[in-house]
Amino acid sequence: MSARHDDPHRLRDLQPVLRLRQAVLSAVRAFFVERDFLEVTTPVRIPTPALEDYIDALPSGDAYLRTSPELHMKRLLAAGHPRLFQIGPCFRAGESGRMHLTEFTMLEWYRLEAGYRQILDDTVALVRHCAQSALGRTTCRFRERDIDLAAPWDILGVDEAFRTHAGEGAAAAAAGGRFETLLVERVEPHLGGERPTVLIDYPLACGALAKRKPDAPDWVERWELYMAGLEVVNACSELGDAPEQRRRFEATARLRAAEGRPVYPIDEPFMAALERGLPAMAGAALGVDRLLMVFADAGCIQDVVAFPAGADPAL
């Protein structure tokens, strides 16, 4: 008698979670409008997706469905719009599981003249504001953990987290192809139990569009937010160096070709914007469905979506 996704009882019983979704979306809009961010709508169907080592796009005719609105939003930033946000669907081919939907709802926001630490300040305020607005409190119970969103968040270096929980440094793990396995099996279960944890400063190999740390160039200015082991936000200081960005895109293209996976053309209008010169900028991507999972104490992402396209029918 498992709840099938086409079960009319299931759709009827979704009322509380659909209301929660509405409350969170309203809170997000109020938060950013208050801070003078511009809400934008960029294309969902695009000529080419951002080249990432391990993110695959769904083809749509002779184009693709976006895996993120990142490159279009950066073009708007480059044109001088200082603060932008967008809420909308993104698509990632082959991603379907208890924490993944092929089609999901993403919130992305970007700031000119900012770094990843300022984006972290935004995130702390945003998550607390959403919880207060949607739940009426700044605590939530998720995965049998009581998470205090109002307490100071833990900031933990990726390398330190790996040395503590996985027994080796993050750079060595990445070089040896063990980064993801160790992260999921050994590190993530310890993150964000009593308060949110921010895993910060990733090895260079783990940040295709992130800026290097000025004092440690083998690491990039990127962080991820975890709550009770669930990854909710990814953020970075954006790489503004056009030649380096092109080299990274080309390296990604070679890796994808070598592994027999589709290679997407480089987004030349984005590269042109980069080549004209970008001020410092930073941004974040927040999985709206993941945040709803935390607020609703949902066991899987399908539980917070009315029609989870691409969901495994056996789930």
Added chain:
Amino acid sequence: MYEASDLRKGLKIELDGEPYIVTEFDFCKPGKGQALYRCRIKHLLNGSTMEKTFRVVDKIGTPDIYQREVIYSYQEGDHYVFSDAKTFEEIRVTAQVLGHSIYFLDDSMPCTIVLYREKPVEVTLPIFVEKKIGFTEPGARGDTATNVTKPATLENGYEFRIPLFVNQGDTVRIDTRTGEYNERVSKA
């Protein structure tokens, strides 16, 4: 060999020379990294379970198993005896291998037995069987909700949960894969 992308619930694999079945399966992709397939696997012979994470690049062994079409014959102590549908050769299966299926077997029921090195490791019954409710408390009158359940027992002692509107003596259809109620077939 299997690719990691072949992994799914129910797949039988070989790991370090031992046979396992995938009992739980989840896709996951941390950050912007490589996809991982997180599995719980159960040893086909001794029933012990463990967690195992596979990467996209991993190749996974296929165990030396084969299937035989059989007919259920009779019970003998803790063993259940099936006969090969073609050769009539008898195959004895323990209650441990059968699990909750022991409650759903009927005389001459056609089943499939999976053998690993000649040892039965899994018996597949027809997906649905019909059984009479031996005992259940009366439900609330007119309650047709299917998502609220109550305990029930079959005449052979099998315990499971049924919707409130199903009564003692009713015949219900049970999914033998999960052992769960599927629908009511007829009223008492």
